[in-house]
Amino acid sequence: MTATDLPPSLIATLPGRFYTDPDVFRREQERLFESMWFCAVRGSDLAGPGAFRTVQVGRESVIVTRNRAGELRAFLNVCRHRGARLCTEESGEVRRALQCPYHAWTYDLDGKLIAAPNLVKMPDVDRTTYGLVTVQLREWLGYAWVCLADEAPSFEETVIGAAVERLGDTASIERYGTEDLALGRRITYDVKANWKLIVENFMECYHCATIHPELTDVLPEFAEGYAAQYYVGHGAAFAEEVEGFTVDGSAGFAKLPEVAEEQDRRYYAITVKPTVFINLVPDHVILHRMFPLAEDRTIVECDWLYAPEVVESGTDVSKSVELFHRVNVQDFDACERTQPAMASRAYRAGGVLVPAEHHIGIFHAWLTERLGGTGA
Ligand code: FES
Numbered sequence: 001m002t003a004t005d006l007p008p009s010l011i012a013t014l015p016g017r018f019y020t021d022p023d024v025f026r027r028e029q030e031r032l033f034e035s036m037w038f039c040a041v042r043g044s045d046l047a048g049p050g051a052f053r054t055v056q057v058g059r060e061s062v063i064v065t066r067n068r069a070g071e072l073r074a075f076l077n078v079c080r081h082r083g084a085r086l087c088t089e090e091s092g093e094v095r096r097a098l099q100c101p102y103h104a105w106t107y108d109l110d111g112k113l114i115a116a117p118n119l120v121k122m123p124d125v126d127r128t129t130y131g132l133v134t135v136q137l138r139e140w141l142g143y144a145w146v147c148l149a150d151e152a153p154s155f156e157e158t159v160i161g162a163a164v165e166r167l168g169d170t171a172s173i174e175r176y177g178t179e180d181l182a183l184g185r186r187i188t189y190d191v192k193a194n195w196k197l198i199v200e201n202f203m204e205c206y207h208c209a210t211i212h213p214e215l216t217d218v219l220p221e222f223a224e225g226y227a228a229q230y231y232v233g234h235g236a237a238f239a240e241e242v243e244g245f246t247v248d249g250s251a252g253f254a255k256l257p258e259v260a261e262e263q264d265r266r267y268y269a270i271t272v273k274p275t276v277f278i279n280l281v282p283d284h285v286i287l288h289r290m291f292p293l294a295e296d297r298t299i300v301e302c303d304w305l306y307a308p309e310v311v312e313s314g315t316d317v318s319k320s321v322e323l324f325h326r327v328n329v330q331d332f333d334a335c336e337r338t339q340p341a342m343a344s345r346a347y348r349a350g351g352v353l354v355p356a357e358h359h360i361g362i363f364h365a366w367l368t369e370r371l372g373g374t375g376a
């Protein structure tokens with residue numbers, strides 16, 4: 001059956017090979033993860049000058065650190081001498097410089113070459129020219145977003161624009177003050193599935209009634225399966241008897257101070273392509289960052305962010321965390337169950353999207369256009 005044979009209720013998904021073919025994944029690394037703004041690190045993970053994290057962005061390893069002035073900086077994790085990886089750890093702290101473990105070329109926290117064995121005998125070596133390759137960086141919602149492209153797309157349009165498209169304006173997300181929230185919990189999931197299965201899953205709620213009993217108890221409209229969460233400005237209302245966004249509907253925490261009355265007792269979900277999901281509830285923000293490592297493996301780092309006083313006071317956040325942690329496990333199990341079938345002859349032409357999922361077709365159209373067509 002071809003896409004043109006489908007009844008009007010159904011539209012085709014991408015063919016199975018889009019989820020299994022290393023060539024498609026390589027093209028996604030090049031044209032998406034290495035070309036768009038990529039949410040890399042929470043700023044508060046880098047406590048002070050010299051703290052660093054290394055993250056995989058497409059095919060590149062990127063170092064994100066703080067310079068002496070406390071500003072975030074990002075560099076390609078490649079020594080300019082003969083290419084050794086500079087930082088081999090996922091995170092760490094240096095005192096005032098990054099030193100290559102091979103021949104000890106040493107760079108300051110703005111990337112400038114400041115020392116190397118016999119460097120004084122090479123006065124013609126320019127310290128900036130042979131400094132680390134800088135990666136563009138923007139801060140938003142308390143995260144460092146990096147872009148490897150020579151000409152970065154507009155951050156306002158492609159990143160902030162996703163929130164505006166979903167909520168109708170910028171004020172609605174700004175009221176959560178996400179940049180000032182404190183990390184209450186982080187859980188890292190190693191998902192054996194293609195990153196697009198995770199995005200598609202996040203975009204629809206047709207599965208909610210089947211696999212998310214705790215979530216549909218809190219958000220009854222999700223049990224109806226329609227993607228009401230994707231109407232501009234619409235937030236899913238909490239069930240009447242529910243006190244907070246917790247695993248058993250018990251009370252959460254005080255509403256974040258600027259959150260508007262009409263946003264109270266509602267859940268909003270935003271997808272920032274290609275790799276970020278933002279979930280807003282009155283008393284916290286849950287932010288997912290994906291790190292696609294292979295066509296069949298994606299690391300997802302999920303942060304639960306609360307008012308600083310909630311975290312500083314040592315208040316128990318476990319009932320609050322448990323709700324979306326269960327949702328994550330339920331979703332990622334579903335994605336892992338789906339991944340092996342992507343290589344089956346039964347899925348060669350792909351599957352179908354029902355009307356409640358048709359908007360996923362917009363994601364597919366966007367993706368295939370960026371990859372240069374379905375022949376990718
Ligand atoms: S490769 Fe880094 S100092 Fe030689």
Ligand SMILES: [Fe+2]
Nearest residue numbers: 201208212331
């Ligand atoms: Fe789900």
